[in-house]
Each structure stands twice: as structure tokens, then as C-alpha cells.
Amino acid sequence: MTLKLNVRGAILVAAALTGLVALASPARADRCDDSAKELANQIDRLKVNFRAANIVYLTHPAAKELSVGCRGDKYSIELYAKGDRKPKPEFYTLVGSMAAIVFTVTKDDTTTGATRCLKRMGLLRGDKITMRYRRLNMECTRTKTEASIAITRGKDE
DSSP states (O other): OHHHHHHHHHHHHHHHHHHHHHHHSOOOOOHHHHHHHHHHHHSTTOEEEEEETTEEEEEOTTOSEEEEEEOOSSEEEEEEEEEESSOOHHHHHHHHHHHHHHHTOOHHHHHHHHHHHHHHOBTTTBSEEEEEETTEEEEEEEOSSEEEEEEEEETTO
16 A cells, blocks of 8 residues: 555656756747847848748848748758849848858858859759759759749758
């Protein structure tokens, strides 16, 4: 009889301690939210617009669309930017600086990779380019009016 009571008491104490630890631990923000806030703090005129599912949408005058996405099937974090068909230098620097902050790679490397990807699209190579630069996967596409780039890093890297 006392054995059953001791086991029940031990389980009750363990459950109470687990509940207290769960309540006492601070709430952690999502990595996407952290990345979006860091981007907004470090890049001029960049604002966090809203969040939907695992994607945080951003706004900037140099781009038509910007977003940071987290936890896809094959990637841990994704940066997406859409601009004019022939992007201006401000768009290249914006994408390069955003990628440098999100992926912790130097700004020069990310700007070079984004520029190469976006400038390779054309008559000879087509309207969809997939390339890898400095352990980042870049996919550039364009339509008649706009060009976009998606930069990801694989889950295992």
C-alpha cells in the first residue's frame, strides 16, 4: 500500500516540477521573426509588413516583393525578392545585404552571387537560372515585367 502511494507521490511531484519549469522558461521567438526584425533594424527603409504561416513579408522601395521563409521541406531558411525585369543597382545591393544578414555570409559574396544569377537570365540561358554560390542555392526567374530571386541554404549545411 505504501509503495503505491510513494510511486503516485513521485509522479505527482515530477509532473508539478515539469509544469513549473515549462512556465518559468522564457518564450522564444521564431527564427523568422528574429531574422525579419534584424533586417528591419539594419537596412534603411525596410519594414516588416506581416506574417503568414512560416513566411514574414517585408516592404522596401527598391523591390516589389520581399519575404523571409522558414522551415521548408528542403531548406532551413529562404529569402525571396522580386523586382523589375531589369533590376537597378539598388535592388542588387538590397538583396545582397539582406542575404548577408540572414545567411551570415559577407555582403560582397552575396551581392556578387545575386548579381550573377539575375544577369545570367537572357536569350541564351533562358528565363530560369539555378546556381550555387558560396554554399547558397540561388534560383532566378523572370517574366515579361519582373525578375525574382530565391536564395536558400539546405537543411544539412
